[in-house]
Structure formats: structure tokens, C-alpha cells
Amino acid sequence: MSRVLRWALFPLLVTLHCGQALAAETGKDLYKTYCWQCHGMTGNGNGINVRDMSVQPRNHSDAKEMSARSDEDLFKAIKHGGQSINKSVLMPPWDGVLSDDEIHALVRYLRELCQCRHG
């Protein structure tokens, strides 16, 4: 590999490495950080913030409710907020802090919590 090519590729390799590092958070850790506050420590929808909410957060451990939602809908609700799937404004958009890879990791973790699949 020529020296010029190596220097040209260096920023790309750094970017790829950083991208991997940013996606390294697990779904479980992300859920604890961003979702516990409303959906609760066990995902049952009873987080510390629910007391004065007009709409209660989704119970992620409810297999019946969760199997009615596709992975695409869950991804969309996390990324763009509840209103993007005609649900509550209280579910905010998380695209400002979570990468697509991290949102996919969260969707996989939601499937662990409900122990269910779509359909």
C-alpha cells in the first residue's frame, strides 16, 4: 500500500473504529440509562416518573401487548418518539442520543424483556 493511500485511508479507519466504539453499549445498559425512568427497572411500565403522567408508559414485560408491535414500529417509536406511530408525546424521540445500532440493540432487549416476537 502506498504511503499516500495509507494516509488517505487513516481517517476512514479512525471513523470506523469510533463508530464501532459508539455502538458498543448493550441494549440492557441503554435501557437502564434511558428507559428505566418511565418504563421501570423491570420494564413493567412503573418507573419513577409515572405518578403524574396522563398516559401510562408501555409495559415491556407484557408479551400480549408487545407481540402486537413489529420491530419496525418499536424502532420508529424509539427513534422518532411515540407520535411517529400515533402514540403519546410522552414517549420522546431518542435520535439525538442513540445511534441506529443502539436502537436496534434496544429493540432486541425489548424482545428479551417480553420474551415474545411480533405476531
Add this chain to the structure above:
Amino acid sequence: MKRPVVSVMRRISMLSLILLPLGFANAGQGDDLLNARCAGCHDLKGPAPTTVQAIWERKGPDLFYAGNKYRREWLARWLQAPVRIRPAGMFYGNHIKPGPDGDEIDQGSLAPHVKLSGSDAELAASALMDKKAKSDLIKPGEYHSGTISKSMGELMFDKFRGCLACHEIEPGYGGSSGPEVYTVAKRLQSDFLISYMRNPQAWDPKIFMPNKHLKEQDLPKFVDYFKVLSEEDFK
């Protein structure tokens, strides 16, 4: 005529020699105080956490941009008589436990904030106001005060934007994971509030406050609402 001028200049020089080191000594003392009393729980140097684990470990707000964030007079007052601002602590996940009706705040896990003497509080406040990281995110004078009724502000904050989910708008009413907002106009600079609401992750990349993509024209209205709340007598 020359003599008096030279004499005055000499006196000024002499005075400078005495006062300048005193100024530096004050600045040095302030930094020493911050390092001794604050650095155990607050990051004075930055950068902000880049992993969620670092968010969990954070014990108090980052202070390396304190001069762009806080109102000096509030800092000096609060440091002498600190009261809780975040009902569930800095990272709520460390201070909750399962309860019969859902998760609840584990009050016993919350430690009181260090209390400073009047002179130390003034010294700390001055040293903190010198910490101006991330100034590029602030547009000085961006906020122009307007008027909003309390009911319209609440409608915007709660129904339209859902911010009440995480923030209290009066003691005991609202969410607990974020800081109370009924005192925020007294605590924080208006231009900072606008900048932070515009993009919380620009200040704190992993913070658990989402970017709600608020409309530019609405940002000052939120600050107007916070000012209305700050004038209420909740105690």
C-alpha cells in the same frame, strides 16, 4: 508639573504590585477550594461522559462550563444552604428501588450536598464563573424576555411537549428523573437554557434528556414559562 505625574504613576505601580498578586491569590484560592471541596463529585475539567457507564458514575453536575450555565448570585446563595434540585439524584438509576406501586426513590441513598461558609461560597462562585468551556454553544443575548401565561406555559411544557414526564413544575408534581424546573430560572442563565434545550447532547453527549427538536421560536417561550414559575411562592 512632571513630578506629581511621575509620583502618581509610581504610586499606581506600587499599588498594582500589592493588589495584583492579591487578585491572583484569590483566583488561586478559588481553584484550590474547588479542588479540595468539589472535585470529588464534580468534573471541573471535562470532557463530559462519552459512555453510559460514566453517566451512572457521575455524582454531581459537570462544572467545567459552570460560568456559561449558572447565575453567580444563585450559586453563592445556594452553596451556603444547599437543597436538592434533582429529586432522584444525579443519575436516578442509582437512587431507585422497587416499591409496591412501582419504582420509588430510595431516599436513604441520597447524600446531602456540602455546605460552604459565606466567604467560601463567594470564592467558589467566582472561581466557577471563570469556567467557560463550550462557549461556542452560547449566543450571548439570544434570549429576549417575552410574556406567557402560566396555563399556556404548562400546556406547552406538559401536553404539547411532554417535558412534565421527567421534570417537576411545582414541588411534588411532575417527573423525578430530571431537575426541578420551577427554580431553574433562578439557577441558570437564560441563554444557557435556550442552548441546552436546543440540543442537550451538544453539552452532554450521553445525557438521558432527549432532544425534543423544539422549534426555535418556542425556545424563549419555555424560558418565559420558567420565569413565571420562579415567581411562584411554592414554599
